[in-house]
Amino acid sequence: MTDSQPADSQLPRLLAGLHERLRKIPDGAVASYIPALAAMPPDLFGLALQTSQGLLVEAGESRHPFTIQSVSKPFTYALALDLLGRDRVRAAVGVQPMAEAFNALVLEPGRNRPFNPMVNAGAIAVAGILRDALGANAFDRVLATFSAAAGRALTLDQAVYRSEVETGERNRALAHLLRAAGVFHVPAEQAVDLYFRQCSIQVTACDLAAMGATLAGVGTNPATRSEVFGVEAVRDTLSVMLTCGLYDGAGDWVCRVGVPAKSGVGGGLVAVVNRLMGIGMFSPPLDQAGNPLRALLACEGLAEELGLHLFEASNPGSRLLPLLAG
């Protein structure tokens, strides 16, 4: 990249170039274990980023709606930390990476709690303690929080929600296991219903970029200036995203891209460049580890071009700053 052009032309060109280069990659498979997800066309590919100044840059199908799925997990975790405090949340769910699959029926050895909030057991534990604290209004609060982070009113995808309810036996089993372990007190069905709903919130790549930018902005949405999460909640959330956000590909991701992120089986991915920007991506075909393949490659390209890795020789994002200054 040359730095003689202003941000409003260089960043769009960078995203458009990545979109063009990666959009034809045929590999990966659209998730089908939740039947309603299988209908998503595999060629959709949306990229977006929102800077800490609120500048939104996008390419491809960046406004195509899809369900947030596991990308919801960091945001309910941050909400729970804000509402209930770290001690209560940490009693319900740990912060350790887990070797087993994201939907494994396991708890931390010797502790009656899931390994971390980025796997299903951990996210259902978080849903359970939110349901304990907020009662029947819990989903309204989750939706309002996600909407504030995205900077617009989000809605529930009813078809995907029904599909999750109809087929989510494993998640139900996890909820029962957690309730039996005393992680939360509401009936297991109420906890898992909140989890199914949070996963079925409809977003776009632009929304995920804004939600990521809210975490990058230490909890404040850069476009609306709405204060969505507190500083400590954001710090804990970014920490578990960095270590546990990409299923079994988390270690590989940290080496290749090196910023906190979370992916979901709907093809969404959010990545956070601390203090600088949020990245939102959407590409339904998933790799072996369950991560959206083209989105991963696009993030790797962005990280290389802009110097985003946490352990860059220069300060992370140093190649982005001149672009933002114009």
Ligand code: GLU
């Ligand atoms: N609702 C999905 C499930 O529980 C989310 C999984 C994911 O995106 O990792 O299976």
